[in-house]
Amino acid sequence: MGRQPCCDKVGLKKGPWTAEEDKKLINFLHTNGQCCWRAVPKLAGLLRCGKSCRLRWTNYLRPDLKRGLLSEYEEKMVVDLHSQMGNRWSKIASHLPGRTDNEIKNHWNTHIKKKLKKMGIDPQTHKPISPLSNDAHLAHQNDQKSRQQQSPPSPSPSPSRALEEHDKEIVIDETDVMNLLVDGFCTEEDVSLIEPLQDVGVPCASSSSTTSTPSSSTPSSSSSFCSHSESAANLLQDLVNEFPEFEWPNICENGLLDELLEDELGGWDFIIDNS
DNA sequence: AAGTATAGCAACCGCTGTCCA
DNA sequence: CTGGACAGCGGTTGCTATACT
Numbered sequence: 001m002g003r004q005p006c007c008d009k010v011g012l013k014k015g016p017w018t019a020e021e022d023k024k025l026i027n028f029l030h031t032n033g034q035c036c037w038r039a040v041p042k043l044a045g046l047l048r049c050g051k052s053c054r055l056r057w058t059n060y061l062r063p064d065l066k067r068g069l070l071s072e073y074e075e076k077m078v079v080d081l082h083s084q085m086g087n088r089w090s091k092i093a094s095h096l097p098g099r100t101d102n103e104i105k106n107h108w109n110t111h112i113k114k115k116l117k118k119m120g121i122d123p124q125t126h127k128p129i130s131p132l133s134n135d136a137h138l139a140h141q142n143d144q145k146s147r148q149q150q151s152p153p154s155p156s157p158s159p160s161r162a163l164e165e166h167d168k169e170i171v172i173d174e175t176d177v178m179n180l181l182v183d184g185f186c187t188e189e190d191v192s193l194i195e196p197l198q199d200v201g202v203p204c205a206s207s208s209s210t211t212s213t214p215s216s217s218t219p220s221s222s223s224s225f226c227s228h229s230e231s232a233a234n235l236l237q238d239l240v241n242e243f244p245e246f247e248w249p250n251i252c253e254n255g256l257l258d259e260l261l262e263d264e265l266g267g268w269d270f271i272i273d274n275s
Numbered sequence: 276a277a278g279t280a281t282a283g284c285a286a287c288c289g290c291t292g293t294c295c296a
Numbered sequence: 297c298t299g300g301a302c303a304g305c306g307g308t309t310g311c312t313a314t315a316c317t
Contacts, residue, residue, distance in 0.1 A: 016285070016311085038302070054303075055286070090305060101305070102285080109307095110283055 013047040017056055021046055025053055026061055059102045066098035070107050078104055078112060083126040 013021075028044035034057075037050035046053065070078065074096055081092040089101035089108075096104065108123075116123040 014287075036302085051303080052286080058304095059285075087306065105306075106284055 011047060012049050012052075014052075017060075021048070022056070022061060025056060029057060029061075055102075059100045064098055065100065070096075070099070070104075070111075074099065075107075075112060078108060079116075079126075082108065082123075086124075 017025075024044045024046055025040070028040060032043070037054045040046070040050050040053045041048045044053070048056075077096055078092060081095055085091050087105075089105045093099050093101040093104050113123045116126075117129075120129050121127065122129045
């Protein structure tokens with residue numbers, strides 16, 4: 001009856017992925033594409049369950065992923081969409097190209113939630129938490145209005161047309177609250193907003209946090225980020241050329257390959273196995 | 276400089292809907 | 297039709313880096 005179990009979970013490795021495992025998974029998916037995840041670990045020579053492989057790929061290794069903090073506009077989108085959808089992170093992520101549900105969920109829990117609370121807004125209902133908080137909210141709003149009078153609002157950071165259209169579809173009762181949220185993101189002093197592709201580096205698969213061998217994990221001052229390398233860019237270029245049928249949605253088109261190679265994938269730590 | 280607290284994020288866990296034998 | 301496996305999703309945990317005392 002039914003299908004066979006995806007894995008017996010006996011002898012399977014857990015915890016952070018090593019660079020070697022990443023390499024195996026990437027190479028396998030480049031060669032075979034995304035088929036059934038159940039078969040991936042076995043065929044790729046990984047002691048992981050298919051679920052883990054899928055997660056690693058979708059959240060970390062996919063070449064079309066953006067890196068770095070969410071932009072101001074992306075945060076606004078997340079807040080907008082969350083007010084409509086709630087914690088439907090995958091749905092929200094589908095409106096933000098290059099972002100994963102896990103990433104958005106983490107960002108919500110660690111950044112946006114705090115900002116909303118700080119502004120006296122319930123992150124779940126998107127409404128003022130209490131009369132006291134409401135006063136704070138109104139005070140903040142007045143402050144924003146006075147600021148806007150002093151300096152005319154700059155044009156929004158050129159969102160995609162699709163996203164613009166989506167924005168038009170969003171009908172939010174508490175419009176003022178939303179405006180406050182967006183303004184608040186722009187003006188919070190303790191919040192550093194970084195534009196996409198800004199120089200934030202890329203988490204390195206072989207960084208100290210994910211390195212399997214403790215002896216090699218002397219965490220240097222480079223922390224968990226690294227930036228290299230020409231070889232990674234060349235490898236990816238080769239892979240794109242070699243497997244044009246593979247899903248390279250945002251890479252092969254629109255000239256984004258060069259941009260990715262230059263700005264993002266340079267941080268990938270492809271291991272050249274010389275052993 | 277050392278110890279402790281906090282923040283951030285990758286990965287796991289467990290649930291749910293869908294598909295298949 | 298039924299039972300079980302799969303893929304996907306959201307919640308949670310645990311580790312690491314950073315900030316603070």
